[in-house]
Amino acid sequence: MTDRGAICVFSENREVVLELLAAGRPLADQAQANLVSIVLEKRASTPTESHVIVEEQIALGADGVLIVEDVPDRAGAAFEVAALQHVVNLHEPHMLLMGGTAHGTEVLAQLAQRLQVGCATDCTNLEFRNGILEIERTVFGRFTCRQTFRTRPALASVRPRRFAPPERCGERHGGVERVRVEAPVDPVRVVERRERVASGERIDRAACIVAVGRGLRSAQDLPMIEALAQALDGTVGATRPLTNDLEWLPIDAKVGLSGTTVRPKLYIACGISGQIEHIVGMRESEVVVAINTDSAAPIMAEADYRVIGDLYEVVPALTRALRELRP
Amino acid sequence: MSDAAPRFVVCAKFAPDTAQLRVDPQTRAPRLEEAPLRISTFDEHALEEAVRLKEAHGGRVEVLSLVAAPPPEELVLKLLAMGADRVCLIEEPTAHAADSLATARILSAALAKLGDWEVVLCGEGSIDSYARQVGPRIAAELSIPVLTHVTQLDREAGSFTAHRGLEDRTEVVACAAPLVVSVGQEINQPRFPTVLQILGASQKPTEFWHLEDLGFPVDTSLEVWSGIVTTEVRAPEARRSGLSIDGGSAAEVAGQLARVLFAKGLVKLV
Numbered sequence: 001m002t003d004r005g006a007i008c009v010f011s012e013n014r015e016v017v018l019e020l021l022a023a024g025r026p027l028a029d030q031a032q033a034n035l036v037s038i039v040l041e042k043r044a045s046t047p048t049e050s051h052v053i054v055e056e057q058i059a060l061g062a063d064g065v066l067i068v069e070d071v072p073d074r075a076g077a078a079f080e081v082a083a084l085q086h087v088v089n090l091h092e093p094h095m096l097l098m099g100g101t102a103h104g105t106e107v108l109a110q111l112a113q114r115l116q117v118g119c120a121t122d123c124t125n126l127e128f129r130n131g132i133l134e135i136e137r138t139v140f141g142r143f144t145c146r147q148t149f150r151t152r153p154a155l156a157s158v159r160p161r162r163f164a165p166p167e168r169c170g171e172r173h174g175g176v177e178r179v180r181v182e183a184p185v186d187p188v189r190v191v192e193r194r195e196r197v198a199s200g201e202r203i204d205r206a207a208c209i210v211a212v213g214r215g216l217r218s219a220q221d222l223p224m225i226e227a228l229a230q231a232l233d234g235t236v237g238a239t240r241p242l243t244n245d246l247e248w249l250p251i252d253a254k255v256g257l258s259g260t261t262v263r264p265k266l267y268i269a270c271g272i273s274g275q276i277e278h279i280v281g282m283r284e285s286e287v288v289v290a291i292n293t294d295s296a297a298p299i300m301a302e303a304d305y306r307v308i309g310d311l312y313e314v315v316p317a318l319t320r321a322l323r324e325l326r327p
Numbered sequence: 328m329s330d331a332a333p334r335f336v337v338c339a340k341f342a343p344d345t346a347q348l349r350v351d352p353q354t355r356a357p358r359l360e361e362a363p364l365r366i367s368t369f370d371e372h373a374l375e376e377a378v379r380l381k382e383a384h385g386g387r388v389e390v391l392s393l394v395a396a397p398p399p400e401e402l403v404l405k406l407l408a409m410g411a412d413r414v415c416l417i418e419e420p421t422a423h424a425a426d427s428l429a430t431a432r433i434l435s436a437a438l439a440k441l442g443d444w445e446v447v448l449c450g451e452g453s454i455d456s457y458a459r460q461v462g463p464r465i466a467a468e469l470s471i472p473v474l475t476h477v478t479q480l481d482r483e484a485g486s487f488t489a490h491r492g493l494e495d496r497t498e499v500v501a502c503a504a505p506l507v508v509s510v511g512q513e514i515n516q517p518r519f520p521t522v523l524q525i526l527g528a529s530q531k532p533t534e535f536w537h538l539e540d541l542g543f544p545v546d547t548s549l550e551v552w553s554g555i556v557t558t559e560v561r562a563p564e565a566r567r568s569g570l571s572i573d574g575g576s577a578a579e580v581a582g583q584l585a586r587v588l589f590a591k592g593l594v595k596l597v
Binding site: 013078081101102103105106107108109110111112113114116117118119120121122134138139140141142143144145146147148149150151160187188189190191192193194195196208232233240244245251257258259260265266276277280287288289298300301302303304305306307308309310313314317318320321322324325 | 343345346348357426427428431451452454455456457458459460461462463464465466467468471472473474475476488492493494495496497498499500501502503506511512513516553554555556557558559560561562563565567568569570571572573576577578580581582584585586587588589591593594595
């Protein structure tokens with residue numbers, strides 16, 4: 001199963017793993033290699049839980065599952081780096097593809113340096129051309145750069161939600177292999193860990209997002225934005241200054257680099273100039289509307305529909321117009 | 328490590344100001360030679376945090392940067408005016424070809440040369456590439472721990488407590504020095520240096536180091552050290568239709584937009 005030259009995928013996030021299988025399947029086909037999903041099996045997990053995960057991975061495109069077993073329940077990044085290094089040394093995959101979460105990127109970059117190999121984070125496209133792996137990623141905010149690897153294995157990541165999870169296919173079969181890795185001493189002690197409690201609808205699942213930026217003059221004007229979101233059956237998102245500096249909105253409304261990457265059908269950017277840290281979080285949206293007084297604002301380059309105007313006039317007018325469309 | 332005079336090191340990048348980067352209409356390549364450089368914004372936050380540590384605990388702040396050519400003097404002065412005590416520029420003409428692997432190797436060697444610091448602060452990514460690799464890579468190269476996405480950093484007797492903000496959770500973690508910390512924009516608001524600080528900055532030392540000072544062979548291009556080769560950089564063909572909806576009052580524009588969204592099936596009539 002895990003012959004040399006496999007395409008391996010790994011993410012600590014179970015939803016992201018599915019996206020990686022979608023991204024990795026065509027690569028494995030192009031390279032005529034096996035697609036192998038690496039799974040960390042916690043000590044406390046039951047055989048049933050593991051069985052469900054293995055079955056899911058194979059049904060969704062994996063040719064095999066490599067289980068790192070007996071993982072300490074508190075294992076963190078240090079363990080993942082060690083485990084992945086062990087697996088890479090053992091199986092010499094052609095490529096390891098990981099999820100570009102904050103945690104995943106930290107693990108991947110450390111692994112890459114340990115292996116002394118190159119690594120391409122947040123790839124937007126990956127393909128083999130004449131047997132050579134080529135990736136695309138975004139640089140300088142809006143340019144696409146093509147890169148190839150000089151070193152092996154090729155380490156890469158894709159941003160969460162760049163790829164849709166694959167369709168389930170019940171007829172697939174695959175092997176399971178188990179390895180054990182000695183847990184390293186983790187010099188980082190976790191004092192406290194708090195899962196984020198969603199304050200509303202999860203923004204990364206919303207079909208429509210009405211996002212607001214510094215064009216909003218006061219927190220008291222938020223109901224105007226909420227009304228538009230409501231008229232569209234959508235959710236309110238925001239840029240970093242509004243969630244962090246001004247704290248007008250909860251942190252899980254933040255779209256962008258340090259917040260959530262979203263991929264709604266409709267994204268309406270109100271009074272958002274389009275700083276790069278925001279753009280990378282919303283650029284996968286299907287249809288983008290930008291409402292801004294500044295026609296030269298970078299957000300305009302990301303918009304399917306540009307409205308040059310004051311959000312204080314356009315947003316309420318749009319809310320009214322949408323309500324009028326409804327019977 | 329003497330607690331009396333802790334040393335804090337910041338790794339900074341001079342990168343093209345992406346907001347001012349234009350596209351060559353013929354080749355669709357970025358006109359890098361025309362775009363002014365700036366200090367990568369995330370690194371300004373890293374420096375600000377280092378200076379705050381110095382203000383709270385005493386000690387020194389040093390800035391390291393890998394550069395292809397001497398950066399504009401005003402940018403170096405800004406680093407010093409913000410509170411750095413010394414700027415060490417590792418000058419290597421092929422630096423533009425260095426990927427994160429090569430950059431981390433060189434910065435790690437420079438950090439070893441500096442010696443005896445407590446914490447290395449990095450921006451979590453750079454404004455030009457935003458690969459988010461160099462901080463964790465330095466940690467791996469030096470076999471020390473790394474804390475990424477730090478939103479608050481506290482020091483007590485050579486040990487650090489950090490708040491981290493990740494997509495799905497927040498964490499408080501503790502770690503002994505030496506370590507690498509990478510920060511985003513959440514951690515602080517970088518200061519604007521006063522005129523007096525800017526004037527004082529020119530009194531502080533800026534040093535140029537070269538690869539041979541770090542024990543590396545001199546005659547290799549950093550392209551050879553890199554694991555990644557960039558073959559092309561182009562502005563993508565417009566992915567967005569970019570239709571302007573204008574003409575008339577806000578109500579007319581809004582009416583037009585509403586009809587477009589409806590026609591596209593983006594408005595559910597429930």
